[in-house]
Amino acid sequence: MSRRREAVGVFTDFFVIGATAFGGGSATLVAIQRLCLKRGWLDKQEFLDALVLSRVTPGISILAQVYLIGRHVCGWRGVVAGTLGLMLPAGAITVALARGYTLISGDPAAATPIACVIAAAAGFAVAMSLLLLRDTVATGRLVRSLAGVATYALAYHVIGNPVAVLGSALVVGFAVPRLFADRLPPYEQ
Amino acid sequence: MSSEQLFVALLLSGLLTFGGLGSIPVLQDQLSGAHLPVNDVILNSIAVGYIAPGPNGLYLIAIGYFIDGVRGSLVATAASLVPPLLVFVLAALKARLFHLPPFQAGLRSLSLAVIGILLSSTATLAAHASTSLLTAALVVLGAIALLTRVPPALAMLIAAGVGLVLR
Numbered sequence: 001m002s003r004r005r006e007a008v009g010v011f012t013d014f015f016v017i018g019a020t021a022f023g024g025g026s027a028t029l030v031a032i033q034r035l036c037l038k039r040g041w042l043d044k045q046e047f048l049d050a051l052v053l054s055r056v057t058p059g060i061s062i063l064a065q066v067y068l069i070g071r072h073v074c075g076w077r078g079v080v081a082g083t084l085g086l087m088l089p090a091g092a093i094t095v096a097l098a099r100g101y102t103l104i105s106g107d108p109a110a111a112t113p114i115a116c117v118i119a120a121a122a123g124f125a126v127a128m129s130l131l132l133l134r135d136t137v138a139t140g141r142l143v144r145s146l147a148g149v150a151t152y153a154l155a156y157h158v159i160g161n162p163v164a165v166l167g168s169a170l171v172v173g174f175a176v177p178r179l180f181a182d183r184l185p186p187y188e189q
Numbered sequence: 190m191s192s193e194q195l196f197v198a199l200l201l202s203g204l205l206t207f208g209g210l211g212s213i214p215v216l217q218d219q220l221s222g223a224h225l226p227v228n229d230v231i232l233n234s235i236a237v238g239y240i241a242p243g244p245n246g247l248y249l250i251a252i253g254y255f256i257d258g259v260r261g262s263l264v265a266t267a268a269s270l271v272p273p274l275l276v277f278v279l280a281a282l283k284a285r286l287f288h289l290p291p292f293q294a295g296l297r298s299l300s301l302a303v304i305g306i307l308l309s310s311t312a313t314l315a316a317h318a319s320t321s322l323l324t325a326a327l328v329v330l331g332a333i334a335l336l337t338r339v340p341p342a343l344a345m346l347i348a349a350g351v352g353l354v355l356r
Binding site for chain 2: 019021053055060062063083086087091109116117124126127129130131152155163169170173180
């Protein structure tokens with residue numbers, strides 16, 4: 001199959017995911033995994049390797065994974081095709097929902113339902129933080145990890161500048177590695 | 190807030206953090222000088238982002254829309270696409286860097302810091318959203334819903350339904 005046809009296939013497949021993977025990041029991730037295995041683009045281990053690498057990449061990790069998959073299938077064309085395929089429908093639906101949300105929020109009758117939706121969204125954000133905490137603590141020593149999280153949370157509370165705290169965290173990690181390097185990432189074990 | 194400022198704020202929030210909602214604390218900080226109801230914008234965007242398909246991180250597109258309309262959403266999309274490109278750098282350096290203790294420790298320390306400030310930020314958002322007993326209860330129920338894998342769009346629909354009945 002020519003690279004151009006492969007890129008069209010990557011675009012189409014990711015377009016379907018971008019338009020239908022309702023249910024947050026985990027639903028999208030499951031759909032991408034199914035797609036990769038069905039098309040034979042990656043085997044299970046390759047998918048896991050890409051997942052681990054994307055998790056340590058800054059920004060939206062699923063996008064990083066789409067980049068890796070696209071490049072694996074048909075080079076830079078695949079990167080562009082996969083990204084456009086995922087982002088066009090998902091982005092358009094997000095904008096349409098935001099537009100609808102703006103229109104509804106102007107109606108006084110919608111004030112209470114919107115306050116309730118916002119409250120649920122805040123609950124989602126808290127839950128997502130707790131899930132991230134669980135996943136991060138699971139890959140290191142419990143007490144040491146919790147102490148690290150608490151220290152940085154306190155530092156953020158005192159300093160009030162997240163960029164300064166994150167920059168300091170990076171420097172401290174490099175400068176005193178024995179404080180943090182308590183377990184290797186999964187792909188090195 | 191100009192498009193350039195919005196782009197830089199969103200780019201920085203992506204470059205310094207990991208995962209979908211990891212960017213919240215840096216965003217709160219970056220948008221705080223823009224005379225915006227920052228917590229409201231972020232919470233509305235998270236709500237939209239969870240209803241829409243695709244990664245959770247696309248809530249950034251909704252933030253862009255709420256701040257500057259369709260142009261803002263395009264700026265947000267562009268800013269969201271850049272940080273994950275670093276995956277190619279990491280893939281190239283993986284064999285050389287990932288086994289080095291200082292690199293692992295730096296990454297580990299950064300992950301712990303992201304979680305620490307994210308917990309603090311989301312607690313602030315939860316307090317901000319808890320304007321009554323009802324909304325405070327919905328914050329807790331929303332968290333439980335996500336932790337027990339209730340589809341987010343369904344949970345949002347139920348929350349809106351509760352609001353409609355009790356308004």
